[in-house]
Amino acid sequence: MDTQLSIQQLAASTGLSPHTLRYYERIGLIQNVARDAGGRRRYTAADLDWLRFLMRLRQTGMSITEMLRYAGLRREGSSTQAERCAMMEAQLAHVRQEIARLQALAGFLADKVDGYHDALRISMNAANTEIKHAESRRNPLPERPRKTRRS
Amino acid sequence: MDTQLSIQQLAASTGLSPHTLRYYERIGLIQNVARDAGGRRRYTAADLDWLRFLMRLRQTGMSITEMLRYAGLRREGSSTQAERCAMMEAQLAHVRQEIARLQALAGFLADKVDGYHDALRISMNAANTEIKHAESRRNPLPERPRKTRRS
DNA sequence: CTCGAAGTTTGAGTGCACTCGAAGTCAAGC
DNA sequence: GCTTGACTTCGAGTGCACTCAAACTTCGAG
Structure with missing residues (x-):
């Protein structure tokens, strides 16, 4: 059973909009999409797999242009395997670098x-002190040492 | 010494272009930039610090709109500390989620x-076999088991 | 005094990845 | 037969974050 999908069904299965599916076809990211008697698109399971793969590449930050190259x-067939492999390796390196970059930024944000x-604890403490009319003038809370986070 | 910076100097110190610095001022990301007698921008060290901070936020993926809010x-002053703190916390959560997302994608790419x-090893092996004229027909290299990487 | 480099403002242009609109076609239900 | 709604193509529009162009001013060197 060669289950065919309408554009709506493929949209539902991928999360892409019909607009985007037509756009991807227009620019050549998907090719040779079958049509029914009325000229409507009939997608195959292979199309769905390919789309899902493209979406993952997209999520890694690969540009449309790069995906077109892939x-x-x-x-072109198996003669280009090495080149495609190199593309995936490059993308993997790219993603790993991005992870490292974001980890450094997470450290910055955590700091x-x-x-x-700290600032809020101190200002709350000050507010508290006011409310209590300097009642707790002895024993001020120590200013918690700054934890230089590097996650 | 209240070292003032020209737009070129600030551009050099931040890596942003003069165009972008003017743009940031136009939209209100930096305000009250001093001018010299001839109407040229004179930036302060505080401006530089603020720009560097903005750039970091930008690198975390924060939109211009959000940065404007910040x-x-x-x-508005210290009365908004709690809100600004919440923004930083939200952005930190955002970055951590992004890291997790990318780690999953790195696993996918590694696979x-x-x-x-594997495919290249096999095809090279096949090529080799051809060259050697089936000399090594016994002892075919085992197809290395697929390592389902989850990094 | 003149020249050129570098600055100013304002509005317009760019590149990316969609996203939409208009005008037309087609199949199914009433 | 007519309507409805989903589909088709194609070109144009959108949002973001810059990026540039044009016309003008200003400063410093020669």
Whole structure:
């Protein structure tokens, strides 16, 4: 059973909009999409797999242009395996670098958040002191040492 | 010494272009930039710090709109500390989620790369076999088991 | 004094990845 | 037969974050 999918069904299965599916076909990311008697698109399971693969590449930050290059190579057959492999390796390196970059930025944000927490603790303490009319003038809470987070 | 910076100098110190610096001022991301007698921008060290901070936020994926909101809150003073803190916490959560997302995608790409390596090893082996005229018909290299990488 | 480099403002242009609109076609239900 | 709604193509529009162009001013070197 060669289950065929309408554009709506493929949209539902991928999460892409029909608009985007037509757009991907227009630019050549998907090719040779079958049509029924009335000229409507009939997608195959292979189309669905390919789309899902493309979506993952997209999620890694690969540009449409790069994906087009990959799609072109794939169409040329197994002689381009090494090149496609290199593309995936490059993309993997790219993603790993991005992870490292974001980890450093997470450290920066965590420090910033800690700074705010300290500031807020102090200002709450000050407010408290006012309410209590300097009742707890002895024993001020120590200013919590700054934890230089590097996650 | 209140070292002032020209737009070129600030551009050099931040890596942003003069165009972008003017743009940031136009939209209100930086405000009250001093001018010299001839109407040229004179940036302060505080401006530089603020720009560097903005750039980091930008690198975390924060939109210009969000940064404008943060800038507005900061201008309103310490009464908005809690809100700014919440923004930083939200952004930190965002970055951590992004890291997790990318780690999953790195796993996917690593699998893909492994798949290609296996395929290439086999095709090279086949090529080799041809060259050697089936000399090594006994003892075919085992098809290396697929390592389902989850990094 | 003149020249050229670098600055100013404002509005318009760019590139990416969609996203939509208009005008037309087609099949099914009433 | 007529309507409805989903489909088709194609070109145009959108949002984001810059990026540039044009016309003008200003400063410093020669």
